[in-house]
Amino acid sequence: MDxxxxxxxxxxxxxSLDGILLGILFALIAYGMALQWGVMNIxxxxxxxxxxxxxxxxxxxxxxxxxxxxxxxxxPIIMYFVGVLLYKLVINKVVxxxxxxxxxxxxxxxxxxxxxxxxxxxxxxxxxxxxxxxTMLFDNSVTLPNSKIFSAFISVLxxxxxxxxxxxxxxxxxxxxxxxxxxxxxxxxxxxxxVYAATFGINAALCGIAGALISIxxxxxxxxxxxxxxxxxxxxxxxxxxxxxxxxxxGMGLGLFEEFADYILGTEFRIGAVFxxxxxxxxxxxxxxxxxREYLK
Amino acid sequence: MGNIKxxxxxxxxxxxxxxxxxxxLFSAFKVQLTYLCVLIVLAMTWNLQGGEMGYNTFGNILFxxxxxxxxxxxQVGMFFPLAEWTESGGEKTFVHTTxxxxxxxxxxxxxxxxxxxIVAGAIGYAILGLRGHYFAICTLGLGIAAGEIxxxxxxxxxxxxxxxxxxxxxxxxxxxxxxxxxFLSFALLIGTFVFVKYIYGSRFRxxxxxxxxxEDKAEAMGIQTMKYKIVGWMCSAFxxxxxxxxxxxxxxxxxxxxVAFDGREMGVFMVLMAILGGKGTLWGPVIGAxxxxxxxxxxxxxxxxxxxxxxxxxxVVIVVYFPxxxxxxxxxxxxERFGExxxxxxxxxxxxxx
Numbered sequence: 001m002d003x004x005x006x007x008x009x010x011x012x013x014x015x016s017l018d019g020i021l022l023g024i025l026f027a028l029i030a031y032g033m034a035l036q037w038g039v040m041n042i043x044x045x046x047x048x049x050x051x052x053x054x055x056x057x058x059x060x061x062x063x064x065x066x067x068x069x070x071x072x073x074x075x076p077i078i079m080y081f082v083g084v085l086l087y088k089l090v091i092n093k094v095v096x097x098x099x100x101x102x103x104x105x106x107x108x109x110x111x112x113x114x115x116x117x118x119x120x121x122x123x124x125x126x127x128x129x130x131x132x133x134x135t136m137l138f139d140n141s142v143t144l145p146n147s148k149i150f151s152a153f154i155s156v157l158x159x160x161x162x163x164x165x166x167x168x169x170x171x172x173x174x175x176x177x178x179x180x181x182x183x184x185x186x187x188x189x190x191x192x193x194x195v196y197a198a199t200f201g202i203n204a205a206l207c208g209i210a211g212a213l214i215s216i217x218x219x220x221x222x223x224x225x226x227x228x229x230x231x232x233x234x235x236x237x238x239x240x241x242x243x244x245x246x247x248x249x250x251g252m253g254l255g256l257f258e259e260f261a262d263y264i265l266g267t268e269f270r271i272g273a274v275f276x277x278x279x280x281x282x283x284x285x286x287x288x289x290x291x292x293r294e295y296l297k
Numbered sequence: 298m299g300n301i302k303x304x305x306x307x308x309x310x311x312x313x314x315x316x317x318x319x320x321x322l323f324s325a326f327k328v329q330l331t332y333l334c335v336l337i338v339l340a341m342t343w344n345l346q347g348g349e350m351g352y353n354t355f356g357n358i359l360f361x362x363x364x365x366x367x368x369x370x371x372q373v374g375m376f377f378p379l380a381e382w383t384e385s386g387g388e389k390t391f392v393h394t395t396x397x398x399x400x401x402x403x404x405x406x407x408x409x410x411x412x413x414x415i416v417a418g419a420i421g422y423a424i425l426g427l428r429g430h431y432f433a434i435c436t437l438g439l440g441i442a443a444g445e446i447x448x449x450x451x452x453x454x455x456x457x458x459x460x461x462x463x464x465x466x467x468x469x470x471x472x473x474x475x476x477x478x479x480f481l482s483f484a485l486l487i488g489t490f491v492f493v494k495y496i497y498g499s500r501f502r503x504x505x506x507x508x509x510x511x512e513d514k515a516e517a518m519g520i521q522t523m524k525y526k527i528v529g530w531m532c533s534a535f536x537x538x539x540x541x542x543x544x545x546x547x548x549x550x551x552x553x554x555x556v557a558f559d560g561r562e563m564g565v566f567m568v569l570m571a572i573l574g575g576k577g578t579l580w581g582p583v584i585g586a587x588x589x590x591x592x593x594x595x596x597x598x599x600x601x602x603x604x605x606x607x608x609x610x611x612x613v614v615i616v617v618y619f620p621x622x623x624x625x626x627x628x629x630x631x632x633e634r635f636g637e638x639x640x641x642x643x644x645x646x647x648x649x650x651x
Binding site: 043090093094097099100101103104105107108109110111112113114115116119226230233237266268269271272275276278279282283286287290295 | 353423424426427428429430431433434435438439442445446448449561565568572602605606608609611612616617618
């Protein structure tokens with residue numbers, strides 16, 4: 001325990017800005033999670049591993065001499081097809097089944113992804129250098145890497161674009177119709193199978209964008225996928241399905257929590273704190289609902 | 298147990314004799330056999346949760362890891378300062394005498410059984426109020442958080458691990474060590490099996506099944522579901538803690554995320570084994586665990602480096618194509634064997650409908 005952060009206001013500003021910028025990134029992943037959960041009723045444990053895979057695509061570009069920021073365009077395109085392929089291979093068989101089946105099946109996918117990434121990219125912690133420099137604020141006492149600002153900006157851009165796409169386009173309408181009532185949508189001529197594939201592909205593409213941004217702002221490692229899954233799950237259960245402003249706000253809240261936990265508890269407990277927060281949120285909601293004799297559904 | 302049929306009696310005594318003779322017959326595989334016993338115990342206790350109660354938990358690994366750390370800590374802490382032990386890596390400076398070792402492991406296992414059960418009881422009220430996938434995700438988080446937190450606590454070795462006391466120096470014989478742990482785990486297996494079999498014949502199982510099938514209705518019928526859910530989880534925790542304690546002693550080295558709170562391996566294995574064999578049956582988890590263990594041991598050596606890929610594919614295949622498990626498949630095929638009466642006309646009518 002270290003409460004130095006409360007004695008130094010600049011440290012708090014630093015942590016808050018870091019947390020909010022990071023949180024926007026988490027919100028982008030969580031949006032994908034909410035999308036597939038709402039439309040297909042599956043919980044994807046491999047979400048975080050899709051993110052990391054997207055990150056490695058940007059990292060590969062970096063190794064090839066291309067600026068990794070281009071990853072935010074290339075990575076989602078590749079990841080869209082990865083997502084569709086994954087849907088065709090496995091996910092389409094778990095869509096109508098018990099949620100636990102989808103949790104376990106995607107857990108299996110997550111293990112496969114982790115291991116394959118470990119083979120291909122090695123077990124080292126890597127980062128793609130964007131060389132964007134840093135911004136100094138408040139007499140150089142707060143430092144913000146420009147890559148973080150860039151990543152938050154891109155996240156917001158993509159999220160807004162996606163919202164507009166979901167509202168205006170034909171596919172977006174079909175996706176929303178399927179989410180509301182898959183059977184009715186089918187009767188009215190929506191090819192739900194295609195909609196599901198596209199939804200999973202869009203989710204994977206969102207993961208790809210987030211991964212590319214993570215590759216320049218944070219670090220990549222084959223085994224760090226699961227915390228991203230848990231973070232996005234947490235944001236979704238706090239914000240609810242299909243409520244984008246709430247997703248953004250709770251994402252930032254989570255980012256703040258993590259940065260402060262990092263300062264107060266120490267970096268070694270950071271991931272542990274994230275998982276404990278998940279447990280606390282679920283238990284809190286359980287007690288809140290049980291007052292009305294209800295439960296989380 | 299007066300109502301055991303003659304056929305069953307032969308089966309059970311045959312299995313017990315096989316179990317007792319196994320370390321002499323296959324003396325090179327004692328460690329593997331010990332693993333098998335522990336895996337069966339974990340699968341059977343998971344089945345109480347996931348199969349009978351319908352609460353699919355990833356969190357039993359929490360009790361397993363807790364039991365592991367507790368046994369080792371008690372075994373060391375009873376005779377030596379724990380902090381210095383973990384500091385020095387447990388080598389040379391402190392040596393357990395034979396009596397100390399066995400006293401330590403005895404008390405350690407006792408603690409490792411009781412504390413996890415108490416922990417399960419304490420957190421049960423909060424956690425078991427969650428349903429379905431929320432429960433699954435919450436317990437998944439709990440297991441991983443435990444691993445991360447244990448990896449940051451200095452006194453139990455933090456990230457560098459905790460060396461459990463080596464087998465007493467006076468009995469350097471490797472045979473004796475292997476046999477000791479094998480018989481310990483075999484005793485645990487028999488204890489667990491008898492207990493689970495007892496539950497299968499009791500009203501408790503019916504209540505658990507009622508909770509699985511429709512919790513709201515069970516509650517409306519006047520069953521205090523929460524009470525039974527907590528008791529069920531405490532039973533699982535009790536045996537998981539013991540299994541963890543034995544495994545800690547056998548492996549000889551405890552790492553927070555790779556050995557104790559090993560959600561990526563053990564935590565998934567127990568779910569997989571129970572599903573492979575068939576959830577909600579007495580013999581399903583036993584058969585599932587045995588098959589899985591043989592498969593794993595056979596496979597792991599041939600495809601070195603690719604084990605996890607194979608494991609992941611295996612999970613997907615079992616879960617997606619084989620969710621009813623072996624026993625479920627057999628039940629579908631030979632329902633008479635399971636005591637289900639089938640109306641031939643009805644069956645034909647159903648076939649025609651398809």
